[in-house]
Amino acid sequence: MNEVVLQAEGIWRSFKSGPEKLEVLKGVELTVRRGELVAIVGPSGSGKSTLLHILGGLDRPDQGRVILDSCDIFRYPEERLPELRNQKVGFVFQFHHLLAEFTVLENVALPLLIAGRARNRALVQAEAVLDEIGFTTRLRHRPAELSGGERALVAVARALAKSPVVVLADEPTGNLDNRTASGLMELLVQLKEKGRTIVLVTHNETIARQAGRRLVLSDGRLKDEDV
Numbered sequence: 209m210n211e212v213v214l215q216a217e218g219i220w221r222s223f224k225s226g227p228e229k230l231e232v233l234k235g236v237e238l239t240v241r242r243g244e245l246v247a248i249v250g251p252s253g254s255g256k257s258t259l260l261h262i263l264g265g266l267d268r269p270d271q272g273r274v275i276l277d278s279c280d281i282f283r284y285p286e287e288r289l290p291e292l293r294n295q296k297v298g299f300v301f302q303f304h305h306l307l308a309e310f311t312v313l314e315n316v317a318l319p320l321l322i323a324g325r326a327r328n329r330a331l332v333q334a335e336a337v338l339d340e341i342g343f344t345t346r347l348r349h350r351p352a353e354l355s356g357g358e359r360a361l362v363a364v365a366r367a368l369a370k371s372p373v374v375v376l377a378d379e380p381t382g383n384l385d386n387r388t389a390s391g392l393m394e395l396l397v398q399l400k401e402k403g404r405t406i407v408l409v410t411h412n413e414t415i416a417r418q419a420g421r422r423l424v425l426s427d428g429r430l431k432d433e434d435v
């Protein structure tokens with residue numbers, strides 16, 4: 209069995225809504241091994257995004273630990289967390305968050321440029337990642353000139369650019385038609401087969417079933433259900 213690259217232990221997270229306290233996560237446990245493609249499924253409002261943000265160090269739990277690539281991330285000093293996140297996590301957001309003024313190639317190169325890579329090298333590497341996922345034309349187009357499916361691919365390429373330990377994807381197929389969504393899932397399966405580790409959240413059962421492992425977020429906890 210491959211090594212564990214991401215582990216969540218006893219994750220609790222609540223939000224205040226007026227006088228009420230909304231308990232969203234109530235003791236989530238999760239173990240992800242290298243090369244797994246894990247789909248976390250649950251209805252809207254069940255806490256999927258909250259959990260994903262905590263797994264990637266974008267939000268802090270009230271209680272619990274996240275061990276990412278042997279780092280106990282919430283014990284890191286606050287100011288070092290962004291650097292750790294940049295090194296180890298690739299995020300794919302629901303609305304993809306591509307920069308409108310930049311070309312496809314520049315969007316994918318951005319994490320590399322932020323990490324201090326020279327522009328030429330960053331662009332060459334970005335092109336290689338896009339090539340890996342079969343995106344070989346329209347590299348100099350801007351996001352607005354692409355279809356939803358193409359934008360999703362660019363977001364995946366950007367998440368992969370720095371070879372993160374894990375890719376965390378929040379409803380990556382959320383705004384795509386069924387066929388395009390299914391195609392994107394096939395790509396994620398291929399990436400998993402090449403050894404990438406991916407955790408995605410979705411409210412779409414059909415999509416979740418394409419992943420190797422499907423977990424259900426229900427009443428604030430994760431339950432393992434074999435596909």
Ligand SMILES: Nc1ncnc2c1ncn2[C@@H]1O[C@H](COP(=O)(O)OP(=O)(O)O)[C@@H](O)[C@H]1O
Nearest residue numbers: 223224232250251252253254255256257258259
């Ligand atoms: N920053 C926040 N402040 C207050 N409530 C929040 C915040 N983030 C999420 N919530 C609430 O937590 C619940 C889970 O939200 P979320 O994780 O976005 O669910 P999902 O991604 O499964 O749709 C929702 O009821 C949402 O309104």
Ligand SMILES: [Mg+2]
Nearest residue numbers: 256257258378
């Ligand atoms: Mg969400």
